[in-house]
Amino acid sequence: MLKTTDLGYWYDRQENSLFEHVNLEFKSGTSYAIVGQSGSGKTTFLSLLAGLDKPRAGQIELNGEPINKIGLTSYRKSHVAIVFQSYNLFNYMSPLNNLLTAMAVTDSSHRGDKAFATTMLCKLGITDEQMTKNVQKLSGGQQQRVAIACTMVCDAKLVVADEPTGNLDEENTKYVIEQFQKIAHDQHKCVIIVTHESDVAKACDHSYRLAKHEFVLEG
Numbered sequence: 001m002l003k004t005t006d007l008g009y010w011y012d013r014q015e016n017s018l019f020e021h022v023n024l025e026f027k028s029g030t031s032y033a034i035v036g037q038s039g040s041g042k043t044t045f046l047s048l049l050a051g052l053d054k055p056r057a058g059q060i061e062l063n064g065e066p067i068n069k070i071g072l073t074s075y076r077k078s079h080v081a082i083v084f085q086s087y088n089l090f091n092y093m094s095p096l097n098n099l100l101t102a103m104a105v106t107d108s109s110h111r112g113d114k115a116f117a118t119t120m121l122c123k124l125g126i127t128d129e130q131m132t133k134n135v136q137k138l139s140g141g142q143q144q145r146v147a148i149a150c151t152m153v154c155d156a157k158l159v160v161a162d163e164p165t166g167n168l169d170e171e172n173t174k175y176v177i178e179q180f181q182k183i184a185h186d187q188h189k190c191v192i193i194v195t196h197e198s199d200v201a202k203a204c205d206h207s208y209r210l211a212k213h214e215f216v217l218e219g
């Protein structure tokens with residue numbers, strides 16, 4: 001589904017590149033973890049895959065089409081759903097309205113379908129009462145589940161997450177990872193998660209370590 005060819009990125013000078021000549025493939029229906037030391041370039045790599053930044057070298061293709069040809073704005077809108085460590089929800093809205101907004105701004109095929117949004121929130125353990133109160137009144141784990149539900153109601157086939165369990169306790173981490181696995185396997189999406197947590201990496205179908213400017217498959 002997603003393919004990088006000779007991908008390279010550096011902030012100041014090419015001699016200080018974070019990575020170069022990265023040739024990887026990410027498939028639908030599969031989850032991937034990206035691990036590596038702090039500062040190695042994991043978030044930067046994820047931001048390229050998400051179309052938030054442009055590579056310095058090489059290219060990224062979605063189903064054979066370079067994403068810069070699709071146009072990064074339209075690529076992000078139609079094909080990518082992002083989950084952040086800090087949830088990034090509209091904090092003046094309810095969980096339900098967050099989902100309805102996500103569906104509207106991404107032109108989801110479920111746009112306006114309140115029943116569908118309710119079902120997805122319910123699947124993620126958000127109660128009827130929690131769905132309609134301000135999202136800030138929910139715990140961190142519950143808010144992250146709402147953020148994940150947002151990716152489930154969008155049509156985007158690529159779901160990228162940057163440290164999605166960074167603020168969560170063990171129980172919520174386990175739950176969140178189970179949901180990402182369901183998104184990959186049941187919704188047949190490609191899920192790519194940057195993480196520092198070995199349990200999260202182990203739960204994914206494949207894990208790449210970014211070390212010494214290269215991505216190495218670990219498991």
Ligand SMILES: Nc1ncnc2c1ncn2[C@@H]1O[C@H](COP(=O)(O)OP(=O)(O)OP(=O)(O)O)[C@@H](O)[C@H]1O
Pocket residue numbers: 011018036037038039040041042043044045
């Ligand atoms: N806008 C920027 N300008 C210059 N250097 C940057 C910028 N953003 C990040 N960097 C540097 O690029 C390197 C990689 O950063 P990145 O955030 O991708 O690493 P990471 O592996 O995700 O780190 P962490 O695990 O700590 O989140 C770091 O050394 C960082 O200081």
